[in-house]
Amino acid sequence: MAHDEPTRAARLLDAQAKAARLFVEIEKRGLVAPGRGERAVSDQIRDLANELFGTTRHWHKRIVRSGPNTLKPYKENPPDRVLCSDDIVFADFGPIFEEYEADFGRTFVLGDDPVKHRLRDDLPRIFGAGRRFFADTPDITGERLYAEVERLAAAAGWALGGWHAGHLVGEFPHEWIDGADTESYITPANDTPLRRTDKAGRTCHWILEIHLVDREREFGGFYEELLTL
DSSP: OOOSHHHHHHHHHHHHHHHHHHHHHHHHTTOSOTTOBHHHHHHHHHHHHHHHHSSOEESSOOEEEEGGGGGSOTTOOOOOOBOOTTOEEEEEEOEEETTEEOOEEEEEEOSOOHHHHHHHHHHHHHHHHHHHHHHHOTTOBHHHHHHHHHHHHHHTTOEEOSSOSEEEEOBSOGGGSOSOTGGGBOSTTOOSBSSOBOTTSOBOEEEEEEEEEETTTTEEEEEEEESOO
8 A cells, every 4th residue: 555645645536536536426316206215225325335436344334324323423223214205314434445544524404494495505505614614723623623614603503513523534444544543533622733644644534524403303414525635
């Protein structure tokens, strides 16, 4: 595996491009549709990834969540649920391509609920604002970026659904890059600079993930991709 930074960056971008292509095909083929169970949709997406790219491993559990299940953070495992005609649904997949990780999440709205459509549309907007804040703040820490994403969410009328807003990504498995858990996440407990190198001297690359929720209406949405490239 190559460790020079231009190659690492190119491999991470290539992995993300493949994940983006997968999600385009998910929508084109109508895999997220009413009457299908979350696990069944997840399995169909797995099979589609294998069809497009050959047998694909995933570095974290495959997630498809709908309705009230979209409130749940990553670590929870809500019971399987059948998608309804007016649902909001998100998919979070972490395929591995040539030993480099992608981590990609998008939200789909079934039906015409204007609040769900607004949430879906706010996700990439808040992601973009968070990414610009990162770009404009050279010494930014995980704590500072999380606070800004939280502020952006609140200004739009949403809350954040999890304890972090992103994590390290790189060669599989990324969790071995840094032994300190909090320093591997964009979280209030991480007061270390995000722009740094790992213990092997490699540039740390980050995923930014935006999990917005409306607890009163009992739904949420999700959006994630590379922050640093």
